[in-house]
Amino acid sequence: NAGVTQTPKFRVLKTGQSMTLLCAQDMNHEYMYWYRQDPGMGLRLIHYSVGEGTTAKGEVPDGYNVSRLKKQNFLLGLESAAPSQTSVYFCASSPFGLRDYGYTFGSGTRLTVV
Amino acid sequence: AQKITQTQPGMFVQEKEAVTLDCTYDTSDPSYGLFWYKQPSSGEMIFLIYQGSYDQQNATEGRYSLNFQKARKSANLVISASQLGDSAMYFCAMREVSNFGNEKLTFGTGTRLTIIP
Numbered sequence: 001n002a003g004v005t006q007t008p009k010f011r012v013l014k015t016g017q018s019m020t021l022l023c024a025q026d027m028n029h030e031y032m033y034w035y036r037q038d039p040g041m042g043l044r045l046i047h048y049s050v051g052e053g054t055t056a057k058g059e060v061p062d063g064y065n066v067s068r069l070k071k072q073n074f075l076l077g078l079e080s081a082a083p084s085q086t087s088v089y090f091c092a093s094s095p096f097g098l099r100d101y102g103y104t105f106g107s108g109t110r111l112t113v114v
Numbered sequence: 115a116q117k118i119t120q121t122q123p124g125m126f127v128q129e130k131e132a133v134t135l136d137c138t139y140d141t142s143d144p145s146y147g148l149f150w151y152k153q154p155s156s157g158e159m160i161f162l163i164y165q166g167s168y169d170q171q172n173a174t175e176g177r178y179s180l181n182f183q184k185a186r187k188s189a190n191l192v193i194s195a196s197q198l199g200d201s202a203m204y205f206c207a208m209r210e211v212s213n214f215g216n217e218k219l220t221f222g223t224g225t226r227l228t229i230i231p
Contacts, residue, residue, distance in 0.1 A: 031217060040123075042205060043221040050216050058218065090159065094217070099147055099209075102161025103219060 002026050006091050006106035013081040013113045021076040021109050023091030029104070030096040032074040033058075034066060036087040037108075043090060049074055050096075081113045117141065118208050118222035126228050127196050134181070135191040135225050137206030143167075147209040148189040149219070150180065154202040162204075165189055193227075201229045 004025045013019055023032060030051050035043040045058030047066040055066045063085060065077045074093075078085060091106040119138045127133045139148065146167045152160040165173045165180045173180040181190040193200055206222040 033219065035221075040223060042118075042120075042223040043207075045218055045220065048216075048218055056216060059220075088157070092159075092219070099166060100164040102149060102151075102164060105159035108157050 004091055004093055004104050004106040006089075006109050008109060009107065010110050011112070013078075013111065015081060015083060015113060017081050018077070018079050019081065019111075020078075021089055021091075021111075023074040023076070023093075023106060025072055025074075025091075025093040025104070027093065027095070027104065028071070029093035030071075031094045032068065033092045033094075033103075034064070034074065034076045035090045035092065036060065036085075037090060038087050046076065046089075081111075083113045085111065086113045087111060117220045118206055120206055120222035120225050122225045123223075124226045124228070126230055128230050129198060130195055133193045133196050133200075133227065135193075135204050135206075135227065137189045137191065137222060139187050139189060139206075139208050141187075141208065141210060143210055145211065148180070148182070149207040149209065150178070150189075150191045151205045151207060151221075152200075152202045153205065153224075159205075163191070196229050198229050198231060201227060203227075 007022045033048040034046040044060045049068040052071040067075045089109045092103045094103045148165045150162040163175045163178045165182045177194045179192045203224045205224045211217045
């Protein structure tokens with residue numbers, strides 16, 4: 001089925017370890033986003049991309065890096081994980097120009113940093 | 115400043131009653147979009163309804179309707195004839211487009227709705 005796929009679904013990291021979360025979409029969408037969800041804070045935008053080779057900072061970018069080398073993939077990296085990065089991470093995508101498109105979300109990655 | 119405000123952290127509603135979930139927003143852009151999403155306990159984000167800032171009529175999708183009051187900057191979600199399956203977290207979100215064409219979606223903190231049998 002077409003959609004947004006996030007890997008892995010669950011991960012436990014030790015403080016200081018690094019990891020990369022992968023988001024892949026097969027809908028040829030231009031825009032891709034990474035959010036984190038924490039209790040009582042809704043979804044907060046980490047980084048986003050408006051096309052292949054582009055990235056931009058969102059509301060909470062510190063401690064994260066991203067890359068969009070291919071249109072279908074958007075990678076979120078944690079170089080040195082901290083307990084404050086324990087969260088559920090969502091990737092989303094949307095096409096350019098469809099103003100009423102509801103965005104397609106992945107199923108989320110639950111990350112715990114101990 | 116908070117761009118999307120949802121003032122009801124939790125609500126309990128009797129089954130079959132209508133429920134209104136509040137959302138206010140803040141933007142100076144004339145063109146924007148407002149969305150509502152449902153997040154059940156399984157965790158996925160489900161798109162419910164959209165309202166554009168230039169849309170003259172309130173959006174409706176089945177049992178969902180959006181009470182859009184532009185002057186008051188509010189976009190409340192109304193669920194008619196609530197069902198047990200409506201129990202979930204509900205998020206209001208606003209899409210803004212910058213001068214450079216960058217588009218992003220900003221979320222409120224959510225309202226947890228519980229339907230009581």
